[in-house]
Amino acid sequence: MNIQKAGFVGLGLMGAPMAANLVRKGWAVTAWNRSAAALDAFEELGGARAGDVASLRDQPVIVFMLPDLGFIEEAAAGLLASWADAPPAPGTAVVVMSSVSPAGVREFGRRVREASAGNAVVVDAPVSGGTKGAVEGTLAIMAGADDEADFDGLRPLLAAMGTTVRLLGPLGAGSLAKACNQLIVGTTTAALAEAAELAERSGLDVAALYEVLSGGLAGSRVLDIVGPRLAQKDYTPTGPARFMHKDLSFVVESAAAAGAAVPMAAAGVELYAELKRQGLGDQDLAVVRQTISNLSNRAALAAAEGTITA
Numbered sequence: 001m002n003i004q005k006a007g008f009v010g011l012g013l014m015g016a017p018m019a020a021n022l023v024r025k026g027w028a029v030t031a032w033n034r035s036a037a038a039l040d041a042f043e044e045l046g047g048a049r050a051g052d053v054a055s056l057r058d059q060p061v062i063v064f065m066l067p068d069l070g071f072i073e074e075a076a077a078g079l080l081a082s083w084a085d086a087p088p089a090p091g092t093a094v095v096v097m098s099s100v101s102p103a104g105v106r107e108f109g110r111r112v113r114e115a116s117a118g119n120a121v122v123v124d125a126p127v128s129g130g131t132k133g134a135v136e137g138t139l140a141i142m143a144g145a146d147d148e149a150d151f152d153g154l155r156p157l158l159a160a161m162g163t164t165v166r167l168l169g170p171l172g173a174g175s176l177a178k179a180c181n182q183l184i185v186g187t188t189t190a191a192l193a194e195a196a197e198l199a200e201r202s203g204l205d206v207a208a209l210y211e212v213l214s215g216g217l218a219g220s221r222v223l224d225i226v227g228p229r230l231a232q233k234d235y236t237p238t239g240p241a242r243f244m245h246k247d248l249s250f251v252v253e254s255a256a257a258a259g260a261a262v263p264m265a266a267a268g269v270e271l272y273a274e275l276k277r278q279g280l281g282d283q284d285l286a287v288v289r290q291t292i293s294n295l296s297n298r299a300a301l302a303a304a305e306g307t308i309t310a
Contacts, residue, residue, distance in 0.1 A: 004028060006157060007056030008047075008063045009075055010098075011038035013239055014127070015065035017134040018097070018161045023047050025160040030056060032075075054078035061093045061157060068246060069100040069108060080115040092120040093154060097141075099126050099182065099243065101250050102172035103257065109146070109171045121150050124171060125158060126178035128185075130225070131238045133162070140164040142181070144173030176254055182247035186285075187264045188222040189230075189244075190271055193289035196230050197296055207231040229286035241288065242281030245272035 004027055008019040011033040022029045023046050032050040033039050039049045053075045056062050062079070064072045076094075094112055096105055102124075109122035129139040139162035145151040151167045158165045168177050195213075196206045210227045213219060229235070251265040275281060275291040283290075 004156075005030075005059060006061040006063060007031070007050065007059035008065070009033075009053055009056070009072075010065035011035075011042055012065065012067075013131050013237070014134045016042065017131065018065060018127075018139075019047060019063075020045050021134075021137045022157070022160050027157070027160065030059065032056065052078060054082045057082045057088060060089070060091070061095060061154065063095045063097055063157075065097045067243065068098065069096075069104045072096060072098065072100070073108065076112075080112065083116040083120065087117040087119045090119045091153070092116065093150060094120055094122045095154060095157070096122060096124045096175075097127055099178050099247050099250070100124070100175050102144075102175040102179065102254055105144075105175050106172045121146070122171060123150055123154060124174040125154070126174055127162060128178065128181050129162070132225075137161055138163045140181075141166070142174045142177035143167045144169055144171045144175065144177075146170045175250070179247060179250040179254055182244060183251045183262070183265050183268070185222055186244045186248050186268045186272065188220060189226050189285055190268060190288050190292070192223060192227060192230055193286070193292050196289055197292050201296070226286055229284060230289050233286075233289065235280075235283040235287040235290065237282065237284050239285065240282050241272070241285045242276050244285060244288075245269060245276055245281075248272060 006022060006027055006029050008029050008031040011019060011031055016038055019029055019031055019042060030048040030050050031039060031042050032053050043049055050056050057079055066072050066075060105124045112120050112122050123143060123145045125141050125143040127139040127141050133139040141158050141162040143151055143166065145167060148167060155165065168174060199209045200206050210223060210231055214223055248265050248268045251262055252269055255262040275288055278291055278294055280287045280290060
């Protein structure tokens with residue numbers, strides 16, 4: 001398989017810098033995106049433009065970086081139909097790098113194999129590291145593949161976008177690993193937001209608190225990266241906060257299948273659902289602090305009204 005050529009679907013906040021890194025490292029990348037402006041910028045970097053996803057059918061590798069599996073399935077519908085008419089070359093790989101349901105991506109893999117007469121396989125390879133990691137090419141990439149040889153063939157492509165690349169098991173294992181990653185990131189961010197609100201409402205300086213915490217057992221990469229945004233109440237999007245609700249839902253889904261208790265994930269699902277209900281889903285993950293602030297204000301008002309009533 002000539003893996004120096006690739007198709008790329010989705011040039012959003014994460015996808016655009018990831019595809020750009022492939023081009024910079026010598027890959028011939030043909031991309032499709034719903035927005036033409038992103039494709040214009042990609043062509044200026046030396047990439048090529050696809051008229052539609054189906055026109056990527058002869059690429060040896062097709063990467064999907066769209067918000068969820070539903071978007072991927074919609075975008076890939078014409079591609080799979082074309083493969084049903086004329087199967088692709090053996091060894092064709094479809095790489096799902098979005099955060100998706102582990103069970104869902106396994107079902108998607110089945111449909112891809114069926115549509116391609118067994119000539120195409122799906123490898124799930126979601127990423128962690130945010131837009132900073134996407135731009136710098138330092139993403140952590142967690143992969144799942146039913147055949148280790150399929151993953152090995154993709155190592156050069158994945159290494160062009162990330163510095164930590166690991167096969168964790170069969171198809172769906174990468175998505176489960178990403179769900180575990182989001183369990184830690186989502187609940188840790190929420191805990192830091194709670195601490196910030198408690199500290200500030202009690203008269204402490206949040207930035208000073210975080211500085212002390214970073215030198216102890218509470219220190220973490222989440223605190224290092226998200227902490228400054230939480231302290232400054234800077235909710236400029238580096239990625240929509242609403243996706244955390246989706247990702248934690250995958251944790252709960254996977255836990256039910258495995259018979260595992262996930263009380264932190266269950267609480268996180270409800271908190272991030274509340275974030276969406278408050279209309280904050282398009283802002284940065286750090287906006288969970290505003291969600292908690294709004295809940296605090298609501299609780300304080302209810303207490304005050306109760307006192308007045310009494």
